[in-house]
Amino acid sequence: MRERVGRVEGKIAIVTGAGSVPGVGYGTGKAISIALAREGAKLVLVDLFPERAEETKAEIEAEGGEAIVVQADCTKWRDCSNMVLEALDAYGRIDILVNNLGLASPGVATEMYERDWDRVFDINLRTVFLCCKYTIPVMLGQQSGAVINLSSxxxxxxxxxxxxxxxxxxxxxxxxxxxxxxxRKGVRVNCVLPGNITTPIATNVLKSFPGHERMVKMREKCGMLGIPGDAWDIAHAVVYLASEEARFITGITLPVDAGMLRTTGMSFVADIRESIEEEMNEEA
Ligand SMILES: NC(=O)c1ccc[n+]([C@@H]2O[C@H](COP(=O)([O-])OP(=O)(O)OC[C@H]3O[C@@H](n4cnc5c(N)ncnc54)[C@H](O)[C@@H]3O)[C@@H](O)[C@H]2O)c1
Structure with a gap:
């Protein structure tokens, strides 16, 4: 068991997408949940697939922490409302909400179907709205709370x-x-902006590209630091924003990206992908 410093000791935290898809390494939701538990929070682990959140719960409990699992499709208001009721039933309050859930999806305007547009918006935006809509009233009642949303x-x-x-x-x-x-009612709301993070979902998606090994290497080197990032980098930033150490911070987007936002952008990654594909076509 890791040593606990207790930066969020006794706090109750909801994390959406708290499981991790099958694959190598940790998804950010799983790492965030474990990192919050290591700092003393009790967790409400929310996932569409409860068996994934159960794995996170088992890791938390193995380290002496406490968590419950709530099955929910966070695109649905009834599930989000129920998530809050289950959290209150188990712990009586909610101090931290991490809207981790989200999924990248490729596509330019002329090639995107309306239903795909709606789906991407449901997963990435509607979930944040609904989870906030039902959780923040509890925080307002307590006159304290911290919400952390995952951007990109x-x-x-x-x-x-x-x-x-x-x-x-x-x-x-x-x-x-x-x-x-x-x-002014005691609730802070912030964003964490992950750069290129190696997670099971990202790795699985990259595998579908031709020349993906080079793609992975280039992706890892994009930032000023030239090192790969993982889910723990995001988790530590979330713990900080959730803790009292960040009591004077609200309304920010915190990039956790090895400096990539200041230098290159995603078009750089798209350009690399295109040039790898061109090279491979020429070689064929
Ligand atoms: N990995 C990266 O490089 C990267 C980069 C930028 C931003 N992000 C953002 O970070 C966040 C986490 O990404 P991740 O890939 O680590 O995912 P993750 O592994 O943290 O979350 C995946 C989990 O979400 C669950 N889930 C899916 N749909 C759900 C729904 N409707 N309701 C409830 N649970 C659902 C899945 O079952 C899975 O267990 C996302 O918001 C993503 O957009 C990631």
Whole structure:
């Protein structure tokens, strides 16, 4: 068991997408949940697939922490409302909400079907709205709370992912709006912007591209630091924003990206992909 410092000791935290898809390494939701538990929080692990959240729960309990699992499809208001009721039933309060759930999706305007646009918006934007809609009233009643939303590099840099880009930009805009609406009532709302993070979902998606090994290497080296990032990098930033150490911080987007946002953008990654594909076509 890791040593506990207790930066969120006794706090109750909901994390959406708290499981991890099968694959190598940790998804951010799983790492965030474990990191919060290590710092003393009790977790409400929310996932569409409860067996995935159960794995997170088992890891938390193996380290002496406490968690419950709530099965929910966070695109549905009834599930989000139930998530809050189950959290209150188990722990009586909610101090932290991490809207981790989200999924990247490629596609430019002219090639995107309406139903795909709607799906990307449902997963990335509607879930954040609904989870906040039902959780924040509890925080307002307590006159304290911290909400952390997961954005993406795509919100601020083009990547030929029009719906994902627009939805994540919406997540950031909603964050700023809620920070203003609830700041004087004790609720802080912030965003974490992950750069290129190696997670099971990202690895599985990259595998579908031709020349993916080179793609992975280039992706890892994109930032100023030239090192790969993982889910724990995101988790530690979330723990900080959730803790009292960040009591004077609201309405921000915190990039956790090895400096990538300051230098290159997602178009750089898309360009690399295109040039690898061109090279491979020439070789064939
Ligand atoms: N990995 C990256 O490089 C990267 C980069 C930028 C932004 N992000 C963002 O980080 C966040 C986490 O990404 P991740 O790939 O680590 O995912 P993750 O592994 O943290 O979350 C996946 C989990 O979400 C669950 N889930 C899917 N749909 C659901 C629904 N409707 N309701 C409830 N649960 C549902 C899945 O079952 C799965 O267990 C996302 O918001 C993503 O957009 C990731």
């Amino acid at each position: 590099m795509s919100a601020q840099r083009p990547g030929r992912t029009i719906a994902y880009t627009a939805a994540k930009a919406g997540v950031e805009a909603m964050t700023f709006d809620m920070a203003l609406a609830y700041g």
